[in-house]
Amino acid sequence: MKILIKNAVVYVNDGRGTIIDPGYVAIEGGYVVSVDPEGSLASERAEPDLVIDACGGVVIPGLVNAHTHFFQTFLRGTGEGKELYDWLSGAVWPFAKAMTEEDFYYAAMLGCVEALKGGTTCIFENHYINTSPGNADRVIEAMGESGIRGILARGYADRNYDPAFIETEDEVMAELERLLEKWHESFGGRIRVAPGPLSPVRCTPRLFKRTAEFARSNDLHIHIHVAETKRVREGTVETYGMTNVRFLDNVGLLGPKAHLVHSVWVDRDEYRIVKESGSSVVHCPVSNMYLGSGVAPVVDYLTNDINVALASDGPASNDTHDMFEVMKAAVCLQRVARLDAGCIRAEDVFHMATLGGAHALGDHQIGILSPGMKADVVILDIDKAHIQPCHNLTASLVYNVRSTDVRTVIVDGRPVVMDGRVTFIDEQDLIGECRRRAKEVMRRAGVNPR
Numbered sequence: 031m032k033i034l035i036k037n038a039v040v041y042v043n044d045g046r047g048t049i050i051d052p053g054y055v056a057i058e059g060g061y062v063v064s065v066d067p068e069g070s071l072a073s074e075r076a077e078p079d080l081v082i083d084a085c086g087g088v089v090i091p092g093l094v095n096a097h098t099h100f101f102q103t104f105l106r107g108t109g110e111g112k113e114l115y116d117w118l119s120g121a122v123w124p125f126a127k128a129m130t131e132e133d134f135y136y137a138a139m140l141g142c143v144e145a146l147k148g149g150t151t152c153i154f155e156n157h158y159i160n161t162s163p164g165n166a167d168r169v170i171e172a173m174g175e176s177g178i179r180g181i182l183a184r185g186y187a188d189r190n191y192d193p194a195f196i197e198t199e200d201e202v203m204a205e206l207e208r209l210l211e212k213w214h215e216s217f218g219g220r221i222r223v224a225p226g227p228l229s230p231v232r233c234t235p236r237l238f239k240r241t242a243e244f245a246r247s248n249d250l251h252i253h254i255h256v257a258e259t260k261r262v263r264e265g266t267v268e269t270y271g272m273t274n275v276r277f278l279d280n281v282g283l284l285g286p287k288a289h290l291v292h293s294v295w296v297d298r299d300e301y302r303i304v305k306e307s308g309s310s311v312v313h314c315p316v317s318n319m320y321l322g323s324g325v326a327p328v329v330d331y332l333t334n335d336i337n338v339a340l341a342s343d344g345p346a347s348n349d350t351h352d353m354f355e356v357m358k359a360a361v362c363l364q365r366v367a368r369l370d371a372g373c374i375r376a377e378d379v380f381h382m383a384t385l386g387g388a389h390a391l392g393d394h395q396i397g398i399l400s401p402g403m404k405a406d407v408v409i410l411d412i413d414k415a416h417i418q419p420c421h422n423l424t425a426s427l428v429y430n431v432r433s434t435d436v437r438t439v440i441v442d443g444r445p446v447v448m449d450g451r452v453t454f455i456d457e458q459d460l461i462g463e464c465r466r467r468a469k470e471v472m473r474r475a476g477v478n479p480r
């Protein structure tokens with residue numbers, strides 16, 4: 031399909047602040063083929079199947095949300111006022127145990143609809159509720175059918191966890207093999223699979239070593255929660271006599287394909303280990319604030335040249351997939367924690383939410399609007415009272431734009447949101463079905479949502 035987006039302000043995101051106004055973006059066969067000023071020869075020769083008049087809107091590369099748990103779309107607002115462990119054991123785990131395979135599909139579909147409508151075109155799903163093997167398959171099916179790009183990190187634990195979710199080492203490895211075989215590079219290469227050992231204390235060193243070998247031999251990413259709270263850091267030291275990053279280094283888990291989610295309670299010497307390994311940090315500022323977990327030393331990571339990707343975390347600790355809100359929170363949290371308004375800029379977090387995520391995924395064909403890149407493109411309506419007058423487009427993207435300002439979304443060259451409506455499902459039917467199912471799971475689980 032050939033698509034021409036015209037009459038647009040094109041925010042190229044090339045690190046040089048390039049803005050083409052008015053400009054156009056031509057797409058063909060899943061790739062951007064040209065990005066130029068309006069009226070150039072290439073735009074006239076495009077002969078598109080679909081012309082989208084951006085009406086002065088801004089075209090940006092799609093955002094990358096580098097960590098979520100889709101099943102938590104059914105759990106928004108629960109566990110209010112609880113810290114991480116009480117929230118997990120009192121609300122998340124009992125609820126998740128009562129979910130059926132079909133519930134996981136609907137929860138994931140709702141999460142994909144929310145993410146796409148908010149301008150996220152690529153998402154890292156950490157699926158760790160494995161009460162039935164089909165749960166992960168159903169989540170992947172929802173991701174694939176929605177049209178989003180993403181990676182499913184299959185979470186697991188073989189120790190220190192709710193007994194309902196504990197698996198043996200061999201069970202974990204067999205499931206990873208099965209998912210890899212069935213789903214890796216599926217849906218035209220849009221969906222990938224990765225191992226997701228839950229956190230240092232929830233897996234044995236043997237399982238970590240097997241995970242590292244498996245990831246290396248199959249060229250996969252590894253996605254893991256790291257030092258989310260002070261209690262997690264202390265628990266890891268008690269268990270292994272080492273902090274989180276040192277332990278992961280010790281079992282061979284770090285490397286350019288490792289995603290260290292949260293990394294809040296990490297010391298200065300650990301920065302060096304992260305840097306030398308080439309691992310990426312995944313920063314979840316809203317979740318860290320919501321659960322009272324702490325402030326990740328993101329400015330230090332950036333100063334040490336560590337790649338940082340940005341994420342919402344699961345929608346029960348956020349409580350949305352709104353990456354525009356996450357970008358703004360990421361700036362404000364660093365500034366207030368360091369009492370320094372100049373320590374981080376809008377450009378830094380927009381980079382984290384696009385190229386930082388792309389780098390973590392090892393996909394160097396997303397995050398910039400230029401010829402040859404994959405056509406993951408978002409059109410925003412900025413002609414709004416909460417945005418205008420706009421003097422600095424990057425600042426407006428981070429501080430003013432909301433997910434509800436997203437008008438059109440294209441992933442892999444296919445329109446998935448047009449004029450604010452998803453193209454692949456009846457959204458109101460989906461919401462009704464999810465509301466009914468979540469209520470039913472709540473009743474079966476006996477969880478008090480307040």
Ligand SMILES: [Zn+2]
Pocket residue numbers: 097098099156255291343344
């Ligand atoms: Zn998480």
